[in-house]
Amino acid sequence: MDRKSFLKTLGMAGVAAVAAPVLMFCRKDDEDEDAVTGIINNSISTACAVTNSETEGPFPTKSPSGLVQTNIVSDRTGVPFTIAITVQNVNANCANLQGAIVDIWHCDKDGNYSEYGGTGMQSTNYASAHFLRGRQTTDANGKVNFTSIFPGWYNGRATHIHVHVYNAAGQSLLVTQIAFPEGNDSAVALVAASTGYKGLSGYTYNSNDNVFSDGTSNEMSAVTGTVSGGFALTHTIKVSV
Structure with a gap:
């Protein structure tokens, strides 16, 4: 049974109007949390990255x-x-x-x-x-x-x-x-x-x-x-x- 039929069967047609924004709100919270986590992880990743490589010359140590x-x-x-x-x-x-x-x-x-x-x-x-x-x-x-x-x-x-x-x-x-x-x-x-x-x-x-x-x-x-x-x-x- 699909979600619409299930709600109709339970006589909860009005619940759909309430559930939708609640579900959207929860989803937004999850997305915001993921975004923050991504920022934190990116910051950590950037901080622990190989230092830039540069030229050795023109006067490198010979021995x-x-x-x-x-x-x-x-x-x-x-x-x-x-x-x-x-x-x-x-x-x-x-x-x-x-x-x-x-x-x-x-x-x-x-x-x-x-x-x-x-x-x-x-x-x-x-x-x-x-x-x-x-x-x-x-x-x-x-x-x-x-x-x-x-x-x-x-x-x-x-x-x-x-x-x-x-x-x-x-x-x-x-x-x-x-x-x-x-x-x-x-x-x-x-x-x-x-x-x-x-x-x-x-x-x-x-x-x-x-x-x-x-x-x-x-x-x-x-x-x-x-x-x-x-x-x-x-x-x-x-x-x-």
């Missing part, structure tokens, strides 16, 4: 396995700077990843890289130097730490740090870059105005940077501190293992 060190300053001078990176595995609900190999490298206060130079891309020749490059393995909390100096910048790029993450077997998981907050009171601005750095005249901001111009939502670091006391960067990188 990173020979640069296992936490203090990467070498002979460079500049504002003291510490770097703390946490690596997480998106395939384990973004649990901290122990045993990942993390290589970092960045330019000095003048915008120059070690291991390169004497060419049109970098006139100063540092081909035989190995400053501001290092490798560490993540601990039980998925963390690595480095002691460095605050990076400068060079034409066409905002302030940044390069990172290459490998698994414990040495297989590449992700090449990415770390972006820095900008603004009048940011570390970038304060350091640029300090002794020895070259200021922000001609600086390329994140929004115009050819790497970061598509957004820095999962590449943006947090930087705290002062010029006199030094700055500390913290950042989380998510990989797929």
